[in-house]
Amino acid sequence: MRKxxxxxxxxxxxxxxxxxxxLQLRDFDVRIATDGEGALDIVEADPPQLxxxxxxxxxxxxxxxxxxxxxxxRRMPVILLTGxxxxxxxxxGMRLGAFDYxxxxxxxxxxxxxxxxxxxxK
Amino acid sequence: MAVFNWHQRFIKSFFRxxxxxASPDRYIIFRRKFIILMILVTLVPLSLMAIINYHQYRTxxxxxxxxxxxxxxxxxxxxxxxxxxxxxxxxxxxxxxYPLKDLADEKTLSRIFRVLKKEFEGFVDLxxxxxxxxxxxxxxxxxLRGKDYSxxxxxxxxxxxxxxxxxxxxxxxxxxxxxxxxxxxxxxxDGWVLRATIGTEKFDNLxxxxxxxxxxxxxxxxxxxxxxxxTKFYGKxxxxxxxxxxxxxxxxxxxxxxDPMGREVVSVYTHFNQLSYxxxxxxxxxxxxxxxxxxxxxxILIFSASVVLIFLVVFKLADVLVKNMRxxxxxxxxAYRELEHSQKLSSIGRLAAGVAHEINNPxxxxxxxxxxxxxxxxxxxxxxxxxxxxxxxxxxxxxVERCKTITHRLLGFARRMEVQFEILxxxxxxxxxxxxxxxxxxxxxxxxxxxxxxxLPQISSDLGQLQQVFLNILSNAFAAVEDGGKVSIISWxxxxxxxxxxxxxxxxxxSEETLKHIFEPFFTTKKxxxxxxxxxxTYGIVKKMGGDFKVESKLAEGTKFxxxxxKNPKDIGDKL
Numbered sequence: 001m002r003k004x005x006x007x008x009x010x011x012x013x014x015x016x017x018x019x020x021x022x023l024q025l026r027d028f029d030v031r032i033a034t035d036g037e038g039a040l041d042i043v044e045a046d047p048p049q050l051x052x053x054x055x056x057x058x059x060x061x062x063x064x065x066x067x068x069x070x071x072x073x074r075r076m077p078v079i080l081l082t083g084x085x086x087x088x089x090x091x092x093g094m095r096l097g098a099f100d101y102x103x104x105x106x107x108x109x110x111x112x113x114x115x116x117x118x119x120x121x122k
Numbered sequence: 123m124a125v126f127n128w129h130q131r132f133i134k135s136f137f138r139x140x141x142x143x144a145s146p147d148r149y150i151i152f153r154r155k156f157i158i159l160m161i162l163v164t165l166v167p168l169s170l171m172a173i174i175n176y177h178q179y180r181t182x183x184x185x186x187x188x189x190x191x192x193x194x195x196x197x198x199x200x201x202x203x204x205x206x207x208x209x210x211x212x213x214x215x216x217x218x219x220y221p222l223k224d225l226a227d228e229k230t231l232s233r234i235f236r237v238l239k240k241e242f243e244g245f246v247d248l249x250x251x252x253x254x255x256x257x258x259x260x261x262x263x264x265x266l267r268g269k270d271y272s273x274x275x276x277x278x279x280x281x282x283x284x285x286x287x288x289x290x291x292x293x294x295x296x297x298x299x300x301x302x303x304x305x306x307x308x309x310x311x312d313g314w315v316l317r318a319t320i321g322t323e324k325f326d327n328l329x330x331x332x333x334x335x336x337x338x339x340x341x342x343x344x345x346x347x348x349x350x351x352x353t354k355f356y357g358k359x360x361x362x363x364x365x366x367x368x369x370x371x372x373x374x375x376x377x378x379x380x381d382p383m384g385r386e387v388v389s390v391y392t393h394f395n396q397l398s399y400x401x402x403x404x405x406x407x408x409x410x411x412x413x414x415x416x417x418x419x420x421x422i423l424i425f426s427a428s429v430v431l432i433f434l435v436v437f438k439l440a441d442v443l444v445k446n447m448r449x450x451x452x453x454x455x456x457a458y459r460e461l462e463h464s465q466k467l468s469s470i471g472r473l474a475a476g477v478a479h480e481i482n483n484p485x486x487x488x489x490x491x492x493x494x495x496x497x498x499x500x501x502x503x504x505x506x507x508x509x510x511x512x513x514x515x516x517x518x519x520x521x522v523e524r525c526k527t528i529t530h531r532l533l534g535f536a537r538r539m540e541v542q543f544e545i546l547x548x549x550x551x552x553x554x555x556x557x558x559x560x561x562x563x564x565x566x567x568x569x570x571x572x573x574x575x576x577x578l579p580q581i582s583s584d585l586g587q588l589q590q591v592f593l594n595i596l597s598n599a600f601a602a603v604e605d606g607g608k609v610s611i612i613s614w615x616x617x618x619x620x621x622x623x624x625x626x627x628x629x630x631x632x633s634e635e636t637l638k639h640i641f642e643p644f645f646t647t648k649k650x651x652x653x654x655x656x657x658x659x660t661y662g663i664v665k666k667m668g669g670d671f672k673v674e675s676k677l678a679e680g681t682k683f684x685x686x687x688x689k690n691p692k693d694i695g696d697k698l
Contacts, residue, residue, distance in 0.1 A: 012483060012487065014487045014490075014491075015486050015490055018491055018494050019490050019493075022490065022493055022497050025497045025498070025501050083483060083486070091589055103530055104483075104526075105488075105490075105522055105526045107523070108493055
């Protein structure tokens, strides 16, 4: 099975780069963005198959980015990362159309499972 | 102002309790102090007033009764004096109007005596005595002509004072009478005396005219305390009076004494102006104070009734006051504890949020870096230390996982998300929340039994918070049961204001000691993986939503969580 093309969005560069490298080790095609605007540009220019999106970012927040992605492509699966440890925020994101959510720090195997499920659901 | 301060200080010191004195005795002490103070401030003035009134009434009533006794006694004295004065005038008139030769003439004197006896009552005899003290003529029932009075005291007293009125004495006929003697004033008869004897029946009439009640007595005595009239209770005429009349007192004298019959009596002594007589009026106290005793009885009755009433009111008042005070204290204590609890939660929450938030991001980076390290070793490194590297990085990742659990819980506990109310169906939320845990209960083969009320009313609440509540309780239930255990969820319409949800498991249950602490932050029985924040968070949310939260549990039998949720949490604003 071909690995999906992924966009990772997180304002913490160290985090996003390391995670991208790990996913690339697993043969994922990964792009990264460190803010909402950059993420939306990539989605618009070269739509990925899946977006992994941090909820808390300076400037445009994760939920806002989620709404705009959904506005552009309703079927684009988005997995949310939340650093606040609250299921409620994740649930809020899911109500806005996110496929699922994960709490930071994440377990890469969980992420991959959810990404595969999301890609499969598409 | 000083008085006011003193008063305030007194009240404060009287009702003050030691700081932090929460012993149940303080209500008993307060009640006792209150009762004593109230009884003091009511009974002291009442008693003083009663005593003053008692004495005032007694004095005025006594005066009202005793004064008329004095008046009556005085009037009787006047009557006596008038009577004696009249008799004296009669004799004086004869002594002045008739020449000595007429009076010395037996026939003329007899005629004068007859007229006298006829016109003026009481005269017994009439006689003329010469300057040698020998009775020269006599008109009357006895043969007293020639009797020599020269040696008798009264004869000399007449010669000195001009007139003489004797004490009562028994005459030849053995009935009481008095003698009146007058010195003749005409020329040539110096030392001659006209003497008349008068019966004392009139005295008895005068005493009788006082109209005394059967218990009282009145009589005449002379200076030596000899009865001059008969008495009702104390003896006959010329006997010694048992009362000691005051000597040398001219006027009215009132005394309270005990009579020979043992009665308490009030005696009024009224002395005659000229004569050495006194009229004595005796009334028993019981007669005088009859009205007083009635009044006294009524006063005692009213006083006693007032005292009983005061006691009843004060005791009742004290009870009500203490009850209200106790209830207010209990309410305050409860409110204080709740506040303390929520403040504790909130301050711990702020601290936890700070720590967790700061730690969570670096933790994510550590996680990824360690993960990458592990990946690199796993995918590319063929060195002899590969196993060691994998073990070390796995260990880092495990530790990160443990930290993550703690920071996530801390953040959840500390989260102060704004509550957003919307109309929700609790059954739907339960099903959704159960959906998050589907994998776990399917994997562990846990028997989920749902008994959700149909037509359960919708409530106004916050979706995220409610989900968190059910997620926490369900997680606990799942943790408590063995694989293949049973968890039942029941929802129902409790009352017009509340709906209820019960989540019950047949797991390990909790001891009473554990139950006491389950709402305390950081208390956990899940050694190693519990944060001790789940139930405090749940409790806080339910309370914030205007609901209630109950836990019943028995070791080895299971635990039952009951959540009551307000349909319309109106006062939510106060609690947030």
